[in-house]
Amino acid sequence: MDIKHVVVLMLENRSFDCMLGMLYPQSDEFDGLAGTESNVWHRTDGTQQEISVWRDPDLNATALCIPDPDPGERFTDIQMQIHGIAATGGTGGPTMGGFVDNYMRQPAAAPAADPYAVMHYFTPDQVPVISQLARAFGVSDRWHASAPCQTWPNRFFVHTGTANGFVNNAPPQFPYTMETIFNRLESAGRSWRIYFHDIPQSVTLSRLWASTLTNFRFFADHFATDAAAGTLPSYSFIEPRYFADQSSNTLPNDEHPPHNVAYGEALIASVYNALRSGPAWKNTLLVITYDEHGGCYDHVAPPPATPPGGDTPDGFGFDYFGVRVPAVIVSPYVKAGSILRPSGLTPFDHTSILATLRKLFGLQALTARDAAAPDLLDVLTPEPGNDGPPAIVAPAIPPSPATVAKAVTKPPNDLQVSLATAGMQLPTAGAKIGAHIQRLASVPSAVPSHATVGDASAAVAAHMRAFLGRP
Template identity: 40%
Template sequence: MAILPQVKHVVVVMLENRSFDDICGWLYQPGTTPQPSQFLPPSSPKEYDGLKSTYFNPVNAQYFKGQSAETDQAASPTDPDETFQVADHAASPTDPNPDPEETFSNVTYQLFGPEKPSANPTWPNMGFVINYANATGHKSPVDIMKPFNPAQLPVISSLAANFAVSDRYFCSIPSQTWPNRSFMHAGTSNGNVNNGDIPNPFDWDVRNIFNVLEDVGADWRIYSDTELVPPLTRVMFPNLWVYDDHFLHFDDFKQDCASGKLAQYTFLEPSFVVDPNDEHPPHDVVAGEKFLHDIWQAVSQSPAWPETLLMITYDEHGGTYDHVHPPFGAASPDAKSNPGQEGFTFDRFGVRVPCILISPWIQAGTVFRSPTATPYDHTSLLATLRDWLSIPKDKMLTSARIAAAPTFEQVLNLQQARTDIPNIPPPAAEAKHTDTFKEPNSIQKSLVSAHAVQLGKDPAAIMKGIQNREDAIHFFKANPWTTPH
């Protein structure tokens, strides 16, 4: 039976590398207004699982040996030489800087410290500060414990409070961008646990939701906020390289919103390389806030608004702190993943990331969790699309993770659509310029190497010439992709 009959358009935007606590942890603090109006399902706890000032991380690995790093005494969680408590705001919109580590092995240490992964770890989520210090050599590793507060992120905070936010939504794998975005689109990462030093799209060549939508005759489009760099979703999946007319520019999205001609399913990408607004550390979150505000303005003022569901999420936590330990019990999606790379069987979820659902059919102040024993993750979107469009089993993706995932049906529970359009404030500041002389981050490198493969070039040879972000920009200028319509 089809779900969400009141929805005709689903729009999804996925930003980069921020944990739930980093973006939404200080939302709904006791004594502040507004507070949640409902928790879903109604049987779930009536407390928002955000940050508390008592949460901390040790600053020295000696903590895991039960000794104080300074005094050789028994360690105490309140010892200022031994631990650092979470801060009440970030020092800069470009925090943390430098970029934290996010590969599978680094995330494993962030979540388990020196122990092997287990369902009942001794030090859950206690390895963030030490990993940040070890991986980056940063002089101030405690910067990883400085999340943003709502005043610093007025757009996403206001959207979350005026509609729905989940405090139990996890990315699909405790690792990087490519595997998590692949789960978002395909319900599997084809056994890959990391992006790879030089990602090859043919290692990720799996059937995805866009193939499914094409097969069932559903309309889909992908819009990216850049003209120079090809969309990441496009270069990731070779079976999408033939669909030129489905990839457009963000200005086209705004025009389609204004005319009310949205596709049934829309996926939005930020800019990852040129004036990046993806919020990937240390990119300025103000740029991402501006992008989200532009999306909100376009969607909420569209004639299609009464029939639209907008979802905002992040691909993975990117090494930023979160206090909730990701659960075990995830369904391994396919034979290629059991086991996959590094012996991982994909039996546990990644770190919590924000998930905000926006629709006139959603009550303001909603906090939602899974109505089943399986938590929300990126494949919940795919399960929702499946049931919303009544996609037959023989045409749907075969991932066991999707089959186990809960849908978002419970969140759109108003009997009539709201007629109010909340006033979502724009960011108060201007985004800082992103230097192009710095080394490209992993996702920027992957865009270069994947586009090189797409063009039939040797990606390893191309990457030798990419020493900084300006080199990447020059590569895309010299090797243009199909211009968006």
């Protein structure tokens, strides 16, 4: 096995059942949906209704944005989704029975919440890119989010092996000084790079600030070019576009509900096509996954997990995983049609990426969690025997200016608010980083009050220009 380049694309807030539950028929070999799974909706008036999983047969913008409005994804929301405790009064283990109850208890929004929305799943023909790659290479039905938490904690796990004890995006806890896998790679003489669209969530990690100009690159400007030139680093981490932007007439491609998943499909295709046509394809491992389930239904209960260690300021021990998320493993070292599972009882999670990098490049573990994580090398073939399709064609649906204009007038979602907050904490190019970190530690983090996505997007762009030293 001769893997020299690991590439990770992490999208947003979709469960395994939502995206890939119907990839194959449910069986002992594939733990997908049977089509009969359900939750009971306990209405506030005391009545009940069974809500089953379902699909929208239409392939239009409305169907591709389900669920709308956005489900709850804070720690307390996820506890109800997994355990159903608040809805049923029970104290037992995970039932995966509280998704509908939690969704219908979210603050009122427009459009009004439909109890079926979080039980929705896509069929392979509706998400053809990720489905084709899963079939052409491999999919894991044993990959969980690292914690039953929001985006930031789970993204911290993939970079640092810990969430530093925090379970939600907010309140902000700058500076985030955890040691990262990027620092370990650098110390071992290995290269790394973060490719991003508007602002990378990983930029919140202060130990990366000294490497800004070398290692943070705009995806559109550099990824395909670097892949074609054979100059991708040992480890590439790709972050999607989180904001709509009127100046470039673009919509988010992160797949965060209710963002249209077709734009995420196009991003997946562009990443694969760049790698597949590049000179380093035979030595590349691509992992496509999602940070957390985002409130979308999944039927598999999270198993126990090894706590990473350290403080737990929010009172959670990180002793069990989050909900399952999609994970597609793409490489010439993956047999077509593979369903990839670890050999032991511990499932794959985001720290399996750290374990894989550690094993490939001779690194030390960051925490007890990634030390216990199964790596991906054990499920790969010894020799590169699967080139896969020469290219993947994604449905082309360029957004109209009117659609983008409408999107930028909406209020920012929780993730967008947290990213706008992150932008405000960044040092400007040339600033003394140590002094900046000390200042962040001495005062509470300011939180912006942007009324619209457009305002937040413009502010983030300005902060990133100052951070990168661009006009």
